[in-house]
Amino acid sequence: MAKRTATSPIEKKGRNILLEMALIIALSLLFYLSIPIKSYAIVYIPKGALKTALSHLHALESPTPPINTLDLWILRLMSALHLWHTPERGYVAIPISPNNTTTKGDFLHALSLSKVVYKDITLIPGETLYFFLRHLAKVFHLKVEDLEQVYNAKALWADGAIVPDTYRFTLGISTQNLMGYLLKHSQEHYQKLSEQLLGNYDPKKWQQTLIIASIIQKEAANAAEMPLIAGVIYNRLKRHMPLQMDGALNYGAYAHSKVTHERIATDNSPYNTYKHKGLPKEPVGSVGLDAIKAALFPAKTPFLYFVKTKGGTHKFSVNYKEHVRAIPKF
Known part of the structure; x- marks a missing residue:
């Protein structure tokens, strides 16, 4: 039977020193990972080697925290131990508090998750x-x-x-x-x-549908009015009357601008249906299904005019005299 060798005092002291050093390192690491830092809620990791990719974060302006050699070592260690994943290319969501703070550990862990945002x-x-x-x-x-x-x-x-x-x-x-x-x-x-x-699809005819629908979309106060406004548009086109609709002038950058008399007088674009007869050459914005249906199936109505009321809806008129009388009322 082999004799058990006794541990010498020097070996015991050496082991204790190693244990103390390991404990100090562990406590230091825990303290380091608990340090509060500031960060964006979403961080982008570019494609490339881990060291190169993370150097991108170091170069970002505040409040994204810098990534140093220790952080890189922690990520690689956790990945080797299969506790975390190696950060991948893409946008990463960082769990931050309302004042944009998190801990170094939570930040590095979030990087390792690399979830698609x-x-x-x-x-x-x-x-x-x-x-x-x-x-x-x-x-x-x-x-x-x-x-x-x-x-x-x-x-x-x-x-x-x-x-x-x-x-x-x-x-x-x-x-x-x-x-x-x-x-x-x-x-x-x-x-x-x-x-x-319609039973078929013709891009050119559909374009005209979208043009009319886009004007209806701008003019109508609600879906119920859309077929009536479509009827007015077709009635005026049939009589070769200018449409004279403000909604057509809410194109492009003017989408949210109020149409004034000055604007009507100075805008020479094809969208100015006060100056140009017929339809604009292009839609004046995006259109919903109700407006498209109204453009395709307008109400059969004698109306040629409409004016906005105080309630936000419109008063429709058959002729100009009736339209003029309706204006002061609303």
Whole structure:
């Protein structure tokens, strides 16, 4: 039977020193990971080697915390122990408090999760491409100029080619993929809708439908009024009367601007239906289903005029004298 070798006092002292050092290191690490830091709620990790990718965070302006060699070592250690994952390319959500603070440990752990971050964006009926592209650029960190370039290259119409809806995309999506999806989805939607409502799809005829629908969308106070306003539009077109509708002047950057007498007098664009007879050449904004149905199936009415009431709806008139009499009342 082998004899058990006794541990010498020097060995015991050495072990104790190692244990104390390990404890000091562990406590120091816990303290380091508990340090409060400031951070953005969402951080982007670019593609590349871990060290190179994390150096991107170090270069970011405050409040994103700098990533140092110790942080890199912690991430690699936790990954080797299969406790955390190696950070991957993409946007990472960081759990922060209302004052943008978190701990170093929570920050590094969030980096290791590398969850895909989704953002929703809504295009409401009546909104113009001008404002929607700027909203897209802000939410998904893209350039308006790039979005415009892709839209102009792929869209059939200068405006109204995107269906109003709420869309969800991942942060980090490319301009090509985002705009490509919006336009492809919208074109398929319009083709299917045209086939359902008309039995066929003609892009040129559908463009005219969208132009009329976009004016209806701007003018109507509610869905119930839309067929009546559509009837007025068709009646005036049939009589070769100028449409004289303010909504057509709410195009592009003027979507939310009040139409004044000065604006009517100075705007020489094709959208000024006070100066030009017929329809504008392009839709004046996005359109919803009710406006499209109204454009396709207008109410059969003798009305040629309408004026807004104090309640926000419209008073419709058959002739100009009746229209003039209606104005002072409301």
